[in-house]
Structures are given as structure tokens and as C-alpha cells.
Amino acid sequence: MSIITLTTDFGTKDHFVGAVKGAIYSELPDAKIVDITHEVSPFSITETAYILKNSYKSFPKGTIHIVGVDSELSDDNKHIAIELDGHFFVCPDNGLISMIASEIQPSKIVEINIHDRVESSFPVLDVFVQVACFIARGGNLTVIGKEISELKKIVEIQPKTNQQQNQITGGIIYIDNYGNVITNISKKMLKDIGKGRGFIVHARKHFFTKIFNKYNEVVSNESYSNQQYEGHKLAIFNSAGYLEIAIYRSNLDTVGGASTLLGLGYRDAIIIDFIDDIKPDFTHLT
Incomplete structure (x- = not known):
């Protein structure tokens, strides 16, 4: 059974969280989904970084963390999948991992490249869920993206x-x-x-x-x-x-x-x- 956590700024009024969970269960009926929070202040990367740093270690190794804050794809905001400290993170490369990665170096980072097959204004649902389910099935990160060596850093966190x-x-x-x-x-x-x-x-x-x-x-x-x-x-x-x-x-x-x-x-x-x-x-x- 795979554990997949969700950290977003979606709130709970709209359909977004339910749609993401439904998509995961459609792919992995036995998955265990845990809400870390959906109340991050909209687009707050530093708030997300703080919450994630202080929650992910409580989960067992192999847990997959989907992070949906400021996740719209752009030239400056790539989508990445990371293996770090025995955990997997599927998230935008907007600096939110830098608080964790400042102390622990990632084992592997890939830039997700499945966007050629998926055009979406809701990447957490249409891209991040696919990647998380692929990892949960034992897939290698290099299959869904090209390996990179650097993460975007947020200076203000330090x-x-x-x-x-x-x-x-x-x-x-x-x-x-x-x-x-x-x-x-x-x-x-x-x-x-x-x-x-x-x-x-x-x-x-x-x-x-x-x-x-x-x-x-x-x-x-x-x-x-x-x-x-x-x-x-x-x-x-x-x-x-x-x-x-x-x-x-x-x-x-x-x-x-x-x-x-x-x-x-x-x-x-x-x-x-x-x-x-x-x-x-x-x-x-x-």
C-alpha cells in the first residue's frame, strides 16, 4: 500500500482536493491518502516549505508527497520529481524544497517531461497524480523526466x-x-x-x-x-x-x-x- 500526501493552497470549498483524491484512487485503489494541509496561504512558497519540512519526516520512508502550491507550468517554474531522505516529492521547482535540501541533498532530481502528452491548467490533477502513481508502482524517476542537478533556491528562507x-x-x-x-x-x-x-x-x-x-x-x-x-x-x-x-x-x-x-x-x-x-x-x- 502506497502512502501519498497532499499539501496545497486549494482550500476545501472547491472541488480541487476531491478531484485529486478521486484520480489517485482510480489509479491506485489501495492507496492511503493523507492531507497535510490545504490551507497554505495562496501561492506562499515559504509557508509551504516550512510546513513540508516539519511534516514529511513523520511519514515512513517511501512516502510520496504531492505539493500543489504555485504549480502552474512555465519556463521559470518547471515540474520536478525528487528522491530525498528516502521520500519522494512531486512539485514545482519554485524553491519550496530549498528549506529541506539545504540540510539534506537529494538522491535524484528529474524535470518531468510528460507535458508533451498532457496539456493542463490543473497540473496537480493531470500531471502530479500520474507521476505519483507511477512512482508508487515502483517506476524509476528517469523514465518520466531528465535528470538535473540543481534546484531553485529561495534566498529569503535562509x-x-x-x-x-x-x-x-x-x-x-x-x-x-x-x-x-x-x-x-x-x-x-x-x-x-x-x-x-x-x-x-x-x-x-x-x-x-x-x-x-x-x-x-x-x-x-x-x-x-x-x-x-x-x-x-x-x-x-x-x-x-x-x-x-x-x-x-x-x-x-x-x-x-x-x-x-x-x-x-x-x-x-x-x-x-x-x-x-x-x-x-x-x-x-x-
Whole structure:
């Protein structure tokens, strides 16, 4: 039985997701289809990259991941199939794989060439499904495309350091369901660049000198209830290992989230300054 995942910006109102699933079942009646999400912000490549990076490893090796975000074929947006970390990805070459491929090199990349037989305005249905089902049957990638060596990269996914290595400049790449903002700065990068120095995290007019292990660590006074700390801002390395700016017990309908309360949005800069005479305040960079 093949596992095929779907990650798209289709939403669930229209027929698109159902049509894709129906086409897969028509080809592979025993397939197991898993929806990672269909709520990616329209055409958001960085959001797709973040979600995919933090979900694909939970699936067994050999899983096939169909990614339908900004997937219309053009000279600048080829269709590719990739074998990477024991998984297969069928997707556009628009940079969305670059967050994963920055750490793990693909075993094989092919540019899909079945478009001569298929003209489509819905390539996820008419092309990606065909390719995924072919792979699920044990087909070799080189049969459906020519092998290539390079992937398109998204520069904005990668944070930068200055020449003196005393500052990291990153940005917000994702806003979650709680309104928390996730940056592209990883725990590993802070550890490697910081080298034990103190730091100040700048997010617009807000700053942080402490990074928590868990959200509820912000409740520092046991005499107060959790509710009394609702609305407190904090910095944390989330379960994916990325720096996150959050509001404790945030609720977009009541308290609000970091995005709205702190005025932080997609692509906003997050800057970390390292300062030798400030003791770092975190416990989990081991």
C-alpha cells in the first residue's frame, strides 16, 4: 500500500482536493491518502516549505508527497520529481524544497517531461497524480523526466550573519493558527553563531533577552494562575527548532496573537545581536 500526501493552497470549498483524491484512487485503489494541509496561504512558497519540512519526516520512508502550491507550468517554474531522505516529492521547482535540501541533498532530481502528452491548467490533477502513481508502482524517476542537478533556491528562507558574526538577520516565514510568528532562525544557528554569548532578539519595537523551553515557563510566579499570564509575549524555540515569537495562551478571537498584538507580519525582519557582557538566558541550547 502506497502512502501519498497532499499539501496545497486549494482550500476545501472547491472541488480541487476531491478531484485529486478521486484520480489517485482510480489509479491506485489501495492507496492511503493523507492531507497535510490545504490551507497554505495562496501561492506562499515559504509557508509551504516550512510546513513540508516539519511534516514529511513523520511519514515512513517511501512516502510520496504531492505539493500543489504555485504549480502552474512555465519556463521559470518547471515540474520536478525528487528522491530525498528516502521520500519522494512531486512539485514545482519554485524553491519550496530549498528549506529541506539545504540540510539534506537529494538522491535524484528529474524535470518531468510528460507535458508533451498532457496539456493542463490543473497540473496537480493531470500531471502530479500520474507521476505519483507511477512512482508508487515502483517506476524509476528517469523514465518520466531528465535528470538535473540543481534546484531553485529561495534566498529569503535562509537567515544571514554579518561579517563579524555578532548579528543574525532573519525574518518571519510563517504565522500559525494561534497567531504565533515563526522565524527562519534555528536553534542550531543561534548556538553555532552565538558561541555562548548573550543576545537581544529584536522584533520591530519589541525585544527579548530570554528564550523559553516551553510556553508555560513564562509563568514564573507560582502564586499566580496561568490565566493571569495570558497575553504575555515570549520567545521560544518551537518543536520544529525555529525561533518563535508568541503570546502565552493566545486566542485570535479573544486575547489575540503575536502577529496582531505585536504588529508582526510575514517577511518582517527579526534581528539577534550578540553581546559578550550579557549572560545568555536559555537552558536548552545543548
